[in-house]
Amino acid sequence: MRHELQAIVGIDHVRAPGAADLADATEWSGLRGRADAVVLPGSPEEVAAVVAWCYEHDVPITPRGGGTGWAGGAVPDGGVVLGLERLTRVRRVDPAWWRMEVDAGVTTATVARRAREEGLYYPVDPGAAESSHIGGNLATNAGGPHALKHGVTRSWAMGLDVVLAPGERVRLGGPVRKDVAGYDLVSLLVGSEGTLGVICGAWLRLVPAPEASSSIAVACESAKAAAAAMERALTCGIVPAALEYLDDGAVAAASAGAPLFVPPGGVLLLADVEGDPVQVARDHDTLREALEGGDGVLAVAEFAARTDRETLWRWRDGIGLAVIAQRGGKLSEDLAVPVDRLAEAIDETQVIGVRHGLDACSWGHAGDGNLHSTFLLDAADPAQRAKADAAAQDLFALARRLGGTVSGEHGIGRLKAGQLREQWAPAAVAAHEAVKRALDPKGLLNPGVKRP
Amino acid sequence: MRHELQAIVGIDHVRAPGAADLADATEWSGLRGRADAVVLPGSPEEVAAVVAWCYEHDVPITPRGGGTGWAGGAVPDGGVVLGLERLTRVRRVDPAWWRMEVDAGVTTATVARRAREEGLYYPVDPGAAESSHIGGNLATNAGGPHALKHGVTRSWAMGLDVVLAPGERVRLGGPVRKDVAGYDLVSLLVGSEGTLGVICGAWLRLVPAPEASSSIAVACESAKAAAAAMERALTCGIVPAALEYLDDGAVAAASAGAPLFVPPGGVLLLADVEGDPVQVARDHDTLREALEGGDGVLAVAEFAARTDRETLWRWRDGIGLAVIAQRGGKLSEDLAVPVDRLAEAIDETQVIGVRHGLDACSWGHAGDGNLHSTFLLDAADPAQRAKADAAAQDLFALARRLGGTVSGEHGIGRLKAGQLREQWAPAAVAAHEAVKRALDPKGLLNPGVKRP
Numbered sequence: 061m062r063h064e065l066q067a068i069v070g071i072d073h074v075r076a077p078g079a080a081d082l083a084d085a086t087e088w089s090g091l092r093g094r095a096d097a098v099v100l101p102g103s104p105e106e107v108a109a110v111v112a113w114c115y116e117h118d119v120p121i122t123p124r125g126g127g128t129g130w131a132g133g134a135v136p137d138g139g140v141v142l143g144l145e146r147l148t149r150v151r152r153v154d155p156a157w158w159r160m161e162v163d164a165g166v167t168t169a170t171v172a173r174r175a176r177e178e179g180l181y182y183p184v185d186p187g188a189a190e191s192s193h194i195g196g197n198l199a200t201n202a203g204g205p206h207a208l209k210h211g212v213t214r215s216w217a218m219g220l221d222v223v224l225a226p227g228e229r230v231r232l233g234g235p236v237r238k239d240v241a242g243y244d245l246v247s248l249l250v251g252s253e254g255t256l257g258v259i260c261g262a263w264l265r266l267v268p269a270p271e272a273s274s275s276i277a278v279a280c281e282s283a284k285a286a287a288a289a290m291e292r293a294l295t296c297g298i299v300p301a302a303l304e305y306l307d308d309g310a311v312a313a314a315s316a317g318a319p320l321f322v323p324p325g326g327v328l329l330l331a332d333v334e335g336d337p338v339q340v341a342r343d344h345d346t347l348r349e350a351l352e353g354g355d356g357v358l359a360v361a362e363f364a365a366r367t368d369r370e371t372l373w374r375w376r377d378g379i380g381l382a383v384i385a386q387r388g389g390k391l392s393e394d395l396a397v398p399v400d401r402l403a404e405a406i407d408e409t410q411v412i413g414v415r416h417g418l419d420a421c422s423w424g425h426a427g428d429g430n431l432h433s434t435f436l437l438d439a440a441d442p443a444q445r446a447k448a449d450a451a452a453q454d455l456f457a458l459a460r461r462l463g464g465t466v467s468g469e470h471g472i473g474r475l476k477a478g479q480l481r482e483q484w485a486p487a488a489v490a491a492h493e494a495v496k497r498a499l500d501p502k503g504l505l506n507p508g509v510k511r512p
Numbered sequence: 513m514r515h516e517l518q519a520i521v522g523i524d525h526v527r528a529p530g531a532a533d534l535a536d537a538t539e540w541s542g543l544r545g546r547a548d549a550v551v552l553p554g555s556p557e558e559v560a561a562v563v564a565w566c567y568e569h570d571v572p573i574t575p576r577g578g579g580t581g582w583a584g585g586a587v588p589d590g591g592v593v594l595g596l597e598r599l600t601r602v603r604r605v606d607p608a609w610w611r612m613e614v615d616a617g618v619t620t621a622t623v624a625r626r627a628r629e630e631g632l633y634y635p636v637d638p639g640a641a642e643s644s645h646i647g648g649n650l651a652t653n654a655g656g657p658h659a660l661k662h663g664v665t666r667s668w669a670m671g672l673d674v675v676l677a678p679g680e681r682v683r684l685g686g687p688v689r690k691d692v693a694g695y696d697l698v699s700l701l702v703g704s705e706g707t708l709g710v711i712c713g714a715w716l717r718l719v720p721a722p723e724a725s726s727s728i729a730v731a732c733e734s735a736k737a738a739a740a741a742m743e744r745a746l747t748c749g750i751v752p753a754a755l756e757y758l759d760d761g762a763v764a765a766a767s768a769g770a771p772l773f774v775p776p777g778g779v780l781l782l783a784d785v786e787g788d789p790v791q792v793a794r795d796h797d798t799l800r801e802a803l804e805g806g807d808g809v810l811a812v813a814e815f816a817a818r819t820d821r822e823t824l825w826r827w828r829d830g831i832g833l834a835v836i837a838q839r840g841g842k843l844s845e846d847l848a849v850p851v852d853r854l855a856e857a858i859d860e861t862q863v864i865g866v867r868h869g870l871d872a873c874s875w876g877h878a879g880d881g882n883l884h885s886t887f888l889l890d891a892a893d894p895a896q897r898a899k900a901d902a903a904a905q906d907l908f909a910l911a912r913r914l915g916g917t918v919s920g921e922h923g924i925g926r927l928k929a930g931q932l933r934e935q936w937a938p939a940a941v942a943a944h945e946a947v948k949r950a951l952d953p954k955g956l957l958n959p960g961v962k963r964p
Contacts, residue, residue: 157850200692230937236849236881240652242944243962295608298720430689467693468690491950498949510694
C-alpha cells in the first residue's frame with residue numbers, strides 16, 4: 061500500500077501512524093484508533109488520486125484536519141489517514157468583495173487574521189483556533205460563542221473544492237453569494253464529518269469588521285436566575301454577538317482568571333456586543349440593564365477596554381482544558397436544547413452526575429441553547445470511564461426529552477454513533493442513510509463516523 | 513383517482529384543475545402545464561396520506577404554494593397538484609426565544625407581520641409577499657433585497673415538518689438553533705423545489721426588529737459607474753441591509769414612481785440601512801458619502817422618513833410587474849455572478865438583447881451579484897418567445913463565463929432544466945442525481961423540475 065500511495069504523493073508524504081494520528085481531543089476520554097498509513101497529499105489533485113486509489117482497493121479513508129474534534133470524527137479505524145495539513149495556502153483574498161478562498165489546511169486563526177488585516181471579519185470562533193483547520197470546521201459545521209449573532213460555519217461557506225467518491229475533484233458553489241442551481245450540496249457536505257467527501261478548499265464569505273466591542277459578566281445565584289437574566293437580554297431589543305454561560309464547577313476549574321466569583325449552584329453569564337463605538341456603548345448599557353435588572357443577580361463586571369475583553373474571551377476559550385486539568389480527563393457532550401429549556405438542562409446535568417457518582421459541570425453557548433455537559437474523569441481509572449459512558453446516555457435522553465439534539469456543534473463522530481436513531485423518526489434516519497449510500501456507495505469515507 | 517383522494521382529504525378538497533393551477537408567474541413567458549387533479553390536504557397527516565397514495569399508484573406529485581415562482585417549479589406535467597393552501601396556521605410564536613412555527617401555506621407577508629407584532633423581524637423579502645407561501649419560499653430558498661445583510665431563506669429555517677417518499681411525515685431539526693446530529697437534510701430540502709419531499713411546516717428563526725431604517729437612491733451614468741459606487745459602498749465599513757440596482761430600461765418601465773431620472777445607459781442604485789436610530793443616521797451618512805464620492809454619479813435622493821422609504825421599496829417590489837406591463841410578457845433569468853463581474857453582466861444583458869432583436873433590461877440584488885436579466889415579449893407573438901429562448905441560452909453562457917450560476921434565487925424549475933449539466937462537473941451532476949434517486953426512488957416528486 062505505502063509504495064503505491066508514495067507514487068501519488070511522494071516518498072516523504074506517506075508514513076506509519078504515530079500516536080497523534082490516531083486520536084483527537086477525545087483522547088481525554090480514552091478514544092484511540094488504528095490505521096495502516098498516514099498520507100499527506102500536497103494538492104487537491106493528489107487528494108483525488110489518493111481517494112481514487114483507496115476507492116479502487118477498498119481501503120477506508122479517514123480525512124484529518126487539525127485533530128481538535130470532540131467526537132472522534134478524525135479517529136481512524138483502519139485504512140488510511142488522509143491528512144490535509146500540507147494544503148495551507150490562502151488562495152485569494154478579495155477585500156472589496158468580502159470573500160476569501162482558502163485551502164482546507166489553513167487554520168481557523170489564520171482565516172480570522174487574514175480577514176482582519178483587510179478590515180474584514182470571519183466571525184466563526186470555535187475553540188482551538190490556532191490548531192483547528194478550516195477544513196475541519198467545515199466538515200463538522202463548527203460553531204462557537206459568536207454563532208449567536210453570526211451563525212455557524214455553514215453560514216459562511218459559499219463554495220467548496222471537494223473530492224467525491226470514487227475520487228473526483230469538483231467545485232460546488234464558488235465566489236457567488238447566492239446559488240440555487242443544484243441541490244445544496246455545499247450545506248450537505250458541511251457537517252458531514254468526512255463521510256460524504258473530502259473538503260480540499262473553500263470560498264468563504266466575510267463581512268466588514270466591527271470597529272468596537274465590549275463584554276459583560278454577570279454572576280447569578282442559580283441556573284433559573286441566569287435563565288431569567290438571559291430572557292431579559294433576549295427581549296431588550298438588541299442582538300448580542302455572544303451570550304455564554306458557565307456553571308459554578310466550570311468557573312471553579314479556571315478560578316484564577318475568573319471575572320467574578322460564582323457560589324455553589326450559581327451560574328456565570330458572559331455577553332458580548334459588537335458594532336461601531338457609539339452603537340456598542342448604547343448596546344452595552346441596554347444589555348447591562350437588562351441582565352442585572354432582576355432577582356438572583358449577585359454581581360456584574362464590565363469589560364469595555366479591548367485588552368480586558370480579549371483576556372475575558374481567552375479565559376472563556378480555555379475552559380475546556382482547565383476542566384480536563386482537574387482530573388486528567390473528561391467526557392463532554394454538546395447537547396443543544398430549545399433556549400427556554402436551558403436552565404433545566406444545566407440543572408439536570410448536575411443531577412445526572414450525582415446519580416452516576418461523577419463530578420459534573422457544564423458551560424456553553426447559552427443564547428443558542430448549546431451546552432457542554434461534562435463529567436470529570438481520572439484518566440487512569442477505567443471504572444470512571446464506564447460510569448461516564450452510562451451518564452452520557454442519560455444526557456442524550458435528556459436532550460431528546462427537552463426537544464433538543466445530542467449534538468449542537470461537535471457532531472456524531474464515533475462517540476455518539478447510534479444516537480441519531482433515537483432522535484429521528486425511522487424515515488428520517490432512512491433518508492440520512494440513503495444520502496450516505498448515494499455519495500459513498502462503498503462506505504469507505506470515514507466508516508464508523510456519523511452512523512445514525 | 514379522484515374518489516380515492518377524496519377519501520383522504522374530503523369530497524370538497526379534490527377538484528379538476530383550473531387554469532390558475534397549471535401556471536405560475538412564468539405564464540407571462542407562455543408556460544402552462546397539465547394535471548389530472550388538484551388535491552388540497554387539510555393537515556400534514558393528509559399530505560402524507562396523499563403522497564403515500566400517489567407513490568403507491570405511480571402518480572406524479574407537483575407540490576404548490578402561492579404559485580408565484582419564476583421558474584415553472586409549480587407547473588405540473590400530469591398527475592396531482594398538491595396544494596398546501598389550506599395549511600395556514602401560525603402554529604406558535606415564541607417572542608422571547610426569537611422563533612415561530614408555521615404551516616407551509618402561511619404567506620410570507622403574514623410571517624413578517626406576526627414577527628413585527630412581537631417586536632421581531634423575519635428579514636427575508638422575496639417579491640409577492642402577500643401571495644407567496646413560506647412553504648414555497650423554503651422550497652425555492654427564496655432571496656430578495658435584504659438577503660445582502662440577512663441571508664436567504666435557508667439561513668432562517670431551523671426545522672422542517674416534511675413528508676418524504678414514500679409518504680412518511682418526519683421532523684427535521686426543530687426549535688433548536690444548532691443541530692449537527694444528522695446530515696443537514698433541512699438545507700438539502702430547502703431549495704429542492706419539491707423534488708425531494710413536501711414541506712408542510714417549519715420552525716423559523718427571528719431576530720429583534722431594527723428600530724429604524726433609511727434608504728438612498730443614486731443615479732449613475734453607466735453600469736461601470738454604478739459598480740464603482742457599489743465598490744465604494746462595500747468598502748466604507750458598514751453592512752448595508754440591501755443594495756439593489758435597476759438599469760435605465762427597468763426604471764423607465766415604472767417611471768411614474770421612480771425616485772430619480774436615469775438616462776439611457778445609466779443605472780439606479782438603491783441602498784438601505786437598518787439599526788437603531790443613531791446608528792442608522794451615521795450609517796446613512798457614511799453610505800451616502802461613499803456612494804456619491806466618485807465619477808459618473810448624476811444625482812442622489814434620500815429617504816429617511818418611514819413612509820417615504822416604504823414607498824420606495826414598494827416601487828422596487830413592483831418592477832417585475834411594471835416590466836411585464838410594457839408588452840404583456842417577459843422572459844427573465846436570475847443569474848448570479850461574482851459581485852466584481854456585475855457591471856459586465858448588466859452590459860452584456862443589453863448586448864444579448866440587441867443580438868436577438870429583443871428589448872432587454874435588468875435589475876436585481878447588486879450586492880449579491882444577482883441580476884434579473886429580462887427580455888420584453890409581446891405575449892401574442894410566438895416568434896418573440898422563440899427569440900427569447902435563444903437569448904436565454906446566451907444569458908446562461910454569460911453566467912458560466914463570469915464564474916456565476918444560472919440561478920441565484922428562482923431555481924431551475926422547468927424553464928432551466930438541463931442547465932446544471934453545463935455549469936457543474938459531471939461528478940457533481942452525478943451527486944445531484946444520486947441524491948434525487950436516494951430520496952425519491954420512483955421519481956414521482958415534481959418530475960421534470962430541477963433536472964440537471
